[in-house]
Amino acid sequence: MKSIRTLIKEKPWVGWLLFVATVIVVFLLGLLASEITERRAEAVYVNKPKVEISDYEPRNEVWGANYPKQFQSYMKTRDTSFRSKYNGSAFIDELEEDPRLVILWAGYGFSKEYNQGRGHYYAIKDIREILRTGAPIGERESPMPNTCWTCKSPDVPRVMNEVGVAEFYKGSWEERGHQIVNPIGCADCHNPETMNLRITRPALIEAFQRQGKDVKNASHQEMRTLVCAQCHVEYYFKGEGKYLTFPWDNGTKPEEIEAYYDETGFYDWIHPISKAPMLKAQHPGYEVFTTGIHYDRGVSCADCHMPYHSEGGQKFTNHHMQSPLNNISESCQVCHRQSEEKLLQNVYNKQKSVRETRFKLEDALVKAHIEAGEAWDAGATEKEMKPILTAIRHAQWRWDYAAAGHGNSFHSALELSRTMASGLDAVQEARLLLARILTKYGVEQPVTMPDISTKAKAQEYVGWNMEKLNRQKEKFLEEVVPQWVEKAAQREKEWGVDRL
Numbered sequence: 001m002k003s004i005r006t007l008i009k010e011k012p013w014v015g016w017l018l019f020v021a022t023v024i025v026v027f028l029l030g031l032l033a034s035e036i037t038e039r040r041a042e043a044v045y046v047n048k049p050k051v052e053i054s055d056y057e058p059r060n061e062v063w064g065a066n067y068p069k070q071f072q073s074y075m076k077t078r079d080t081s082f083r084s085k086y087n088g089s090a091f092i093d094e095l096e097e098d099p100r101l102v103i104l105w106a107g108y109g110f111s112k113e114y115n116q117g118r119g120h121y122y123a124i125k126d127i128r129e130i131l132r133t134g135a136p137i138g139e140r141e142s143p144m145p146n147t148c149w150t151c152k153s154p155d156v157p158r159v160m161n162e163v164g165v166a167e168f169y170k171g172s173w174e175e176r177g178h179q180i181v182n183p184i185g186c187a188d189c190h191n192p193e194t195m196n197l198r199i200t201r202p203a204l205i206e207a208f209q210r211q212g213k214d215v216k217n218a219s220h221q222e223m224r225t226l227v228c229a230q231c232h233v234e235y236y237f238k239g240e241g242k243y244l245t246f247p248w249d250n251g252t253k254p255e256e257i258e259a260y261y262d263e264t265g266f267y268d269w270i271h272p273i274s275k276a277p278m279l280k281a282q283h284p285g286y287e288v289f290t291t292g293i294h295y296d297r298g299v300s301c302a303d304c305h306m307p308y309h310s311e312g313g314q315k316f317t318n319h320h321m322q323s324p325l326n327n328i329s330e331s332c333q334v335c336h337r338q339s340e341e342k343l344l345q346n347v348y349n350k351q352k353s354v355r356e357t358r359f360k361l362e363d364a365l366v367k368a369h370i371e372a373g374e375a376w377d378a379g380a381t382e383k384e385m386k387p388i389l390t391a392i393r394h395a396q397w398r399w400d401y402a403a404a405g406h407g408n409s410f411h412s413a414l415e416l417s418r419t420m421a422s423g424l425d426a427v428q429e430a431r432l433l434l435a436r437i438l439t440k441y442g443v444e445q446p447v448t449m450p451d452i453s454t455k456a457k458a459q460e461y462v463g464w465n466m467e468k469l470n471r472q473k474e475k476f477l478e479e480v481v482p483q484w485v486e487k488a489a490q491r492e493k494e495w496g497v498d499r500l
């Protein structure tokens with residue numbers, strides 16, 4: 001083999017070729033180095049704070065100036081286009097989908113309007129627009145207390161800090177309408193100085209305290225679940241002051257919470273048809289999640305609902321909290337090697353089988369309420385009805401505990417099936433007793449059921465004047481809400497923004 005030197009002597013163009021190739025390689029290396037430095041500078045620039053963020057800053061866009069990637073991904077919770085088989089961010093009118101719910105919640109706000117939850121961005125808009133908060137104008141109050149605002153906005157910790165926690169909950173919902181205007185956001189979960197996760201809702205801290213636990217001792221991984229447990233939980237409004245309380249003193253299983261409510265004689269409303277003292281489950285997301293395999297293996301809510309995402313060479317936590325099925329590659333396949341189709345099938349199979357049992361229990365509950373109504377009409381006594389009403393209360397509580405927590409038929413299908421099996425037991429007992437009483441009072445069986453094939457028919461049957469409710473709401477949205485918005489804008493203008 002000839003040496004390069006001899007080769008170049010014989011064929012000078014080879015020398016030139018080598019020279020040009022070297023120049024090109026050096027140029028490309030230089031380009032790469034400059035690209036890397038630029039990206040680094042960009043990263044430093046991105047992380048350099050631009051504005052001062054005070055401890056109770058409720059405006060997400062102010063935090064967004066310092067943390068644009070997280071803010072931009074948070075803003076994607078505005079997107080309502082994704083729909084999975086049963087959930088997603090799209091608007092779903094749950095009463096229209098399943099008019100039996102109107103009978104189960106007759107006499108209670110939920111039978112006026114109940115929709116599938118959507119992104120955090122809509123928290124304020126949705127609580128103003130839902131018929132459950134009523135149309136407070138002039139002397140007319142909202143049927144709901146101020147406590148209702150608690151899981152909607154980072155203005156909540158701000159106002160709690162100003163007026164005190166117990167004071168915050170007191171009074172009617174419209175009183176704080178001008179104060180609570182920014183949707184769920186940064187200040188709900190972050191300490192602005194360190195950006196560490198923090199718990200801002202007293203109810204969670206207090207529930208832990210009553211169990212002898214200190215939230216401050218939670219590990220980093222636990223915090224990635226507990227920030228969500230501030231809101232995605234079962235709760236109730238305790239006593240005259242409507243103090244927000246998590247009913248966990250006996251434990252978080254449905255039977256344990258039920259025993260807690262029974263001991264204190266608490267009920268949310270009296271069912272107008274059966275006269276049973278009812279409980280409304282809120283959304284025991286965290287409680288049910290802790291009975292599932294993922295919690296057992298140390299997986300957090302954020303692992304699936306806020307997976308890491310890379311963009312422009314930067315890795316950050318995706319703040320577009322949504323159905324993980326819209327992003328399986330980043331939310332599930334980080335841990336699972338199965339195909340997307342396989343994982344989807346796993347989720348849908350669980351959801352489908354839980355729904356099957358749920359609908360059986362729902363059918364039986366509708367019948368139990370209406371049969372109990374017949375029994376009263378036929379002359380049944382309080383004493384005869386008491387064990388029946390308790391059984392209906394327990395059966396519906398267990399149904400609601402299983403139905404209300406969003407995503408739980410995936411989070412822990414087994415626990416929901418167990419819960420609903422015990423609900424089926426209770427409702428069967430109620431209907432057995434009812435059959436005896438109805439026979440005793442000479443009522444022919446089976447009792448005829450009303451036509452509740454649509455939401456409108458069911459709402460008419462339970463006695464709501466929907467046209468009037470909707471008209472009042474429209475007026476409230478046109479006349480009252482703009483005043484709240486105006487007052488809030490004035491306040492925030494006075495705060496300004498401190499640029500660094």
Ligand code: HEC
Binds near residue numbers: 074187189316
């Ligand atoms: C519901 C709770 C929640 C809300 C609301 C929230 N975050 Fe986060 N944020 C988290 C979690 C969980 C993490 C991951 C923290 C960890 O594992 O250390 C995180 C991480 C971060 C980080 C650290 C860097 C990263 O990407 O991991 C920044 C910065 C951040 N969030 C900014 C924001 C901003 C800005 C907002 C408002 C637009 C916001 N967050 C709203 C829960 C929240």
Ligand code: HEC
Binds near residue numbers: 126127224229
């Ligand atoms: C301050 C209370 C609060 C906190 C904290 C909170 N959420 Fe929510 N979340 C809500 C409310 C309220 C809604 C429903 C908003 C609506 O429908 O207008 C919601 C909706 C959702 C949805 C449905 C979104 C969709 O597109 O269907 C998901 C998923 C979700 N939250 C996950 C989480 C996770 C995960 C955490 C913790 C990292 C968390 N949330 C923390 C109150 C909260």
Ligand code: HEC
Binds near residue numbers: 293324343
């Ligand atoms: C941080 C890791 C992690 C993530 C993210 C994760 N999983 Fe899992 N998953 C696990 C572990 C660990 C188990 C338990 C398996 C074992 O120990 O054999 C499990 C179990 C399962 C199982 C079988 C157990 C059962 O009860 O059926 C299914 C199905 C499953 N995961 C689906 C999903 C889906 C769908 C997603 C995304 C929405 C997901 N997982 C996200 C870690 C994860």
Ligand code: HEC
Binds near residue numbers: 286289300
């Ligand atoms: C292993 C992954 C995983 C973990 C961990 C997890 N989830 Fe989910 N979550 C899911 C899946 C899958 C769904 C079903 C989404 C669907 O049907 O579109 C879901 C649904 C939801 C929904 C309803 C979303 C919608 O589209 O309406 C909410 C709210 C929610 N989860 C909150 C939580 C909270 C709060 C925690 C922690 C206490 C948690 N999740 C932990 C995978 C997970």
